[in-house]
Amino acid sequence: MALLTARSLCVGYEGQAVLSEINFxxxxxxxxxxxxxxxxxxxxxxxxxLGLQSPISGSIEFGDGLIQxxxxxLPQQSVVQRDFPASVFEIVxxxxxxxxxxxxxxxxxxxxxxMENIKRMGxxxxxxRCYRELxxxxxxxxxxxxxxCATKRVLLLDEPVAGLDPIVTEEMYQLIKQLNDEGLxxxxxxxxxxxxxxxxxxxxxxxxxxxxxx
Amino acid sequence: xxxxxILYMGFPFVRYALIVGVLIALCxxxxxxxxxxxxxxxxxxxxxxxAFGALAIATVLQxxxxxxxxxxxxxxxxxxxxxxxxxxKIKGDAAIAMLSVGALAFGYLIMNLxxxxxxxxxxxxxxxxxxxxxLTLTKADVWACGILAVIxxxxxxxxxxxxxxxxxxxxxxxxxxxKVNLYNLLIATVIAVIIVxxxxxxxxxxxxxxxxxxxxxxxxxxxxxxxxxxxxAVSSMICALVGIIIxxxxxxxxxxxxxxxxxxxxGVCYLIGRIKG
Numbered sequence: 001m002a003l004l005t006a007r008s009l010c011v012g013y014e015g016q017a018v019l020s021e022i023n024f025x026x027x028x029x030x031x032x033x034x035x036x037x038x039x040x041x042x043x044x045x046x047x048x049x050l051g052l053q054s055p056i057s058g059s060i061e062f063g064d065g066l067i068q069x070x071x072x073x074l075p076q077q078s079v080v081q082r083d084f085p086a087s088v089f090e091i092v093x094x095x096x097x098x099x100x101x102x103x104x105x106x107x108x109x110x111x112x113x114x115m116e117n118i119k120r121m122g123x124x125x126x127x128x129r130c131y132r133e134l135x136x137x138x139x140x141x142x143x144x145x146x147x148x149c150a151t152k153r154v155l156l157l158d159e160p161v162a163g164l165d166p167i168v169t170e171e172m173y174q175l176i177k178q179l180n181d182e183g184l185x186x187x188x189x190x191x192x193x194x195x196x197x198x199x200x201x202x203x204x205x206x207x208x209x210x211x212x213x214x
Numbered sequence: 215x216x217x218x219x220i221l222y223m224g225f226p227f228v229r230y231a232l233i234v235g236v237l238i239a240l241c242x243x244x245x246x247x248x249x250x251x252x253x254x255x256x257x258x259x260x261x262x263x264x265a266f267g268a269l270a271i272a273t274v275l276q277x278x279x280x281x282x283x284x285x286x287x288x289x290x291x292x293x294x295x296x297x298x299x300x301x302x303k304i305k306g307d308a309a310i311a312m313l314s315v316g317a318l319a320f321g322y323l324i325m326n327l328x329x330x331x332x333x334x335x336x337x338x339x340x341x342x343x344x345x346x347x348x349l350t351l352t353k354a355d356v357w358a359c360g361i362l363a364v365i366x367x368x369x370x371x372x373x374x375x376x377x378x379x380x381x382x383x384x385x386x387x388x389x390x391x392x393k394v395n396l397y398n399l400l401i402a403t404v405i406a407v408i409i410v411x412x413x414x415x416x417x418x419x420x421x422x423x424x425x426x427x428x429x430x431x432x433x434x435x436x437x438x439x440x441x442x443x444x445x446x447a448v449s450s451m452i453c454a455l456v457g458i459i460i461x462x463x464x465x466x467x468x469x470x471x472x473x474x475x476x477x478x479x480x481g482v483c484y485l486i487g488r489i490k491g
Contacts, residue, residue: 050389069391087438098390130437
């Protein structure tokens with residue numbers, strides 16, 4: 001059964017459709033890319049998938065026991081974060097907020113999980129460093145580790161290489177590929193057509209909304 | 215000088231002033247980091263003017279307990295302002311500017327139209343700058359302040375992790391199912407309570423200083439959210455204590471003395487931060 005199914009989905013703002021008649025299925029283990037130019041509606045679609053806004057019509061269904069809040073999300077960086085005084089560990093730990101449920105404080109298990117994902121991203125030595133002092137690539141790894149704390153199965157990456165230099169971009173793609181190989185389902189938003197072709201197993205091009213090509 | 219201090223400590227109203235001052239300073243510093251980082255610094259300023267307007271109304275109505283009007287009105291506007299920020303038809307900062315000068319003007323107008331004492335400018339001045347009102351606190355005021363302060367501190371500690379999450383990354387928090395709007399509402403309400411509390415101490419024009427300076431001082435030298443929070447809380451308490459003692463000994467106005475001490479600390483921290491790189 002598919003993890004995520006879109007059925008004649010129509011997304012947009014305030015009743016105005018940006019994209020319509022979207023149909024796709026994302027299966028466990030996929031490396032699914034949504035590509036399109038700026039303003040093509042990728043972000044709107046992503047927000048709909050995350051449940052941040054509701055679809056105009058049609059539906060997104062979650063299957064195989066996946067819950068919407070269990071998608072690990074890597075957002076684009078915001079202005080606020082650039083001068084935020086927080087240590088890497090604090091930020092990664094905040095990825096566990098969806099498993100806090102009714103509790104107020106993080107448990108030992110949460111902290112262990114955060115530590116495990118910090119190691120997984122190879123940023124152990126940055127654990128106590130301040131987020132705002134890190135390079136762009138390092139910051140992305142921190143946010144990726146945080147996303148991994150929020151999910152065991154699905155990662156949704158919004159332009160994960162935006163603003164990174166070519167070498168770091170390549171490293172980032174390798175890292176994502178590695179996570180995919182470890183069994184995580186990847187959903188990536190991008191406008192980098194070329195790179196996406198090398199890695200993605202399936203591509204949805206929202207510029208020519210005809211459907212899913214492989 | 216020490217003799218003088220010990221002498222003053224003998225008076226209950228001085229002890230009350232110290233207890234309340236330190237408690238208020240602690241509360242107001244807690245959410246400072248969140249406000250600064252969320253670019254809400256001006257909300258504190260806007261709300262303090264709303265509180266001034268509300269206080270003017272309460273004064274004209276000659277209520278004995280002005281909190282009954284001031285607190286709900288300030289909370290209401292805090293919520294309205296945060297809402298406005300989200301779906302901005304009028305941009306957030308413009309809305310705040312409008313509201314704050316509007317409230318200030320109406321407050322002053324009302325106080326002049328319906329004077330309750332012969333010394334209007336004195337009344338206005340003490341509402342704006344706090345003056346010596348802190349030294350005239352009654353035991354009941356101290357208890358009220360103390361209870362509100364404890365509630366604020368408890369809320370902050372219990373929701374510390376959520377407040378961090380919502381401050382650092384609203385989008386992520388939303389995506390993983392944290393009720394961001396609810397916590398923004400909570401933050402707004404707590405800010406309103408803090409501002410009403412702090413108005414007793416430093417007057418409505420200087421409140422923002424009490425909220426923002428400790429956070430900025432801490433942020434310029436420290437690197438984790440927890441250490442920044444702890445440092446701003448502790449430094450804010452110390453500044454309030456030092457400020458009140460200086461104002462007692464030197465006879466200076468309480469509010470502005472505390473804020474001056476906060477400013478100096480910020481200067482020192484900023485320099486240290488610069489030197490350390």
